Amino acid sequence: MQRFGTLSFGHYGPLGGGRELTAGDSLHQAIDLAQGMDELGANGIFFRVHHFARQQASPMPLLAAIAAKTQRIEMGTGVIDMRYENPLYLAEEAAAVDLISDGRLALGVSRGSPETVVRGYEKFGYTAADPRGADLAREHFDQFWRAIGGEGIAERDPNSPFGGGPAGSGGGLQRIEPQSPGLRDRIWWGAGSRDTAEWAGRMGLNLMSSTLVTEADGRPFDILQAEQIDRFRTAWAEAGHPGTPRVSVSRSVFPITTAEDELYFGHSQEGDGIGYIDGFRSTFGKTYAASPDVLVEQLQQDAAVMNADTLMLTIPSQLGVAFNLHIVEEFATHVAPALGWKPNAQGPVEGYSLNETGSAL
Template identity: 55%
Template sequence: MKSFGFLSFGHHSLDGKHGPLAGEALRQQIELARAADEIGVNGAYFRVHHFAPQGSSPMPILSAIAASTKNIEVGTGVIDLRYENPLYLAEEAAALDLIAEGRVALGVSRGSPEPAERGWEAFGYRGGQANGADMARQKFELFMAAVRGAGVARSAPLEEQYPALYRPGIPLPVFPQSPGLERRIWWGSGSHKTAEQAARDGVNLMSSTLVQESDGASFGEIQAEQIARYRAAWKEAGHGWTPRVSVSRTIFPLVAEEDRQLFGIRGEGEDQVGYLEGATKTTFGRTYAAEPDALVEQLKADPAIEAADTLLLTIPNPLGVDVNFRILKNFADYVAPALGWMPATEGPAEGRSVG
């Protein structure tokens, strides 16, 4: 592991009795990102989930963090493309990347199961298969074309243009454009097949918090196989640059008695196997909670963590800034150095020694 960050699901309470309200939760996440930036944490990433009291509109919070920090990478894990206008998303992503001066790691994918039945249709996007995977794929291709500067519309007759800028009938890209942004897009993959496709597409790999394979191997072993297949497909595609790979884990270093009381029992579990969307057999990763020396050994034994260059710590954001900052600080002080951590340094993510 060469970099680590936190992944927040943005959980909030509807009544204020069981956690922060939405506004307070957002402000707390901005405050946590600022504090994390000061101790060299490499990234602040946010889950996107619609029709649930979680994070749903990432651009405002990512822009606020980018504008008020110096080094920390800002990103998503992941944006559900079924709910997006791909050209508008390309404009937003470029604007965010310019504000952040290249500190973006924007994860996108089909998205995860959700409370709403075909909820993307309520957003005005109709058609597609039952789970919208084909729609997400089409939108991804258009999104990447726009990010790469392709013409996605044609200029109007000169007398109809305002302002009159272009010769009639020429291809027009969206604006703004952010140089290098295409190398800061990640595909959130939950299977070997989609990981290999991400490699062919020329985007970074954000391995999911669950995997759609279950053959008796551990979660880490399945993810490591996914990463190996991704890198083999990347080499075969011959893109000419080195991509990044991230994995997510729930990790609690037990340093003080308060840590043990809050999280100690969580480290006793194992990987779980279940079913999503009625039929897909899925493997979910375990929670790690141990004293630092033991934690280092456990994490070194996780083959996916060893294979990836970026580790995202999923955090219990409803517990507030102080608790979550202590998780990050404990990890930075007592665990990450033994795993080869490189603290964030000033400058854009593109070109840093992170993979």
């Protein structure tokens, strides 16, 4: 494990006892958490994206604010539902945030998980032939992928008094602006199955795998997920892509070092779960909650964690910044080093080039 960060579901709303976490509270706390994690040397902070729900729905303003207030930490999504997106506008926004952050955007995209409404993307102006919208998500992603790669998109108006922008690759059409070199290397696909992981590998994307797989054949969750990762890397290599792709997995991991930790997590789920999501019989990963030394032993036995380069800790964002920084600090101090991690204290993520000022490109 080379890197670790957090994945926040970003829930807000009533907390009980007359208390309420507002949307504004959630956003400000996310920024504060990112600053604290940056100081601790954690590598990334990621946010789930859901529409029509009390969660983060439009992550780009949040990611831009985090970029402006941090120095080293990656920021990103896990994942943006491409069914809802205007792909060219998303390409412009992503490039702008990547430039503001000096190349620290790590954007996770996919078809997305089930929403709280029926075919909500239609209310955003999009239609799909597939009831699950998989065709729409892939169509939008294809446009987004070409746009951030600098391909020409629109014919220049020769009568425009404003002149023409730079021509894109593959002809005289104009590309979208801005462009952020290297952004395509930091796009991840959230895959729930082995087939989707193989597709992501063939495309040359990074792989983001969650706390579930949409498969259940009796094998443990970590074994199923490790096989998914292996198939992804094989597909990447067979497609002839240069370099090494990144792979992240998500886990609920809670070091228990205080009475408060025990109160919250001492009776967490200890085994994998089987259930249905989006019509698929699926395997859900267990929650790891134990003393740090026990967590080290358990995570070292997790085949997928040890097969990935990045671990995302799913955090209880409603419990506030201080408590979540406590979780991150305990993990960074007592667990992560035993898994191979070193603090992100020497600059941008490994593998990014540096410009003359030392900022990541």
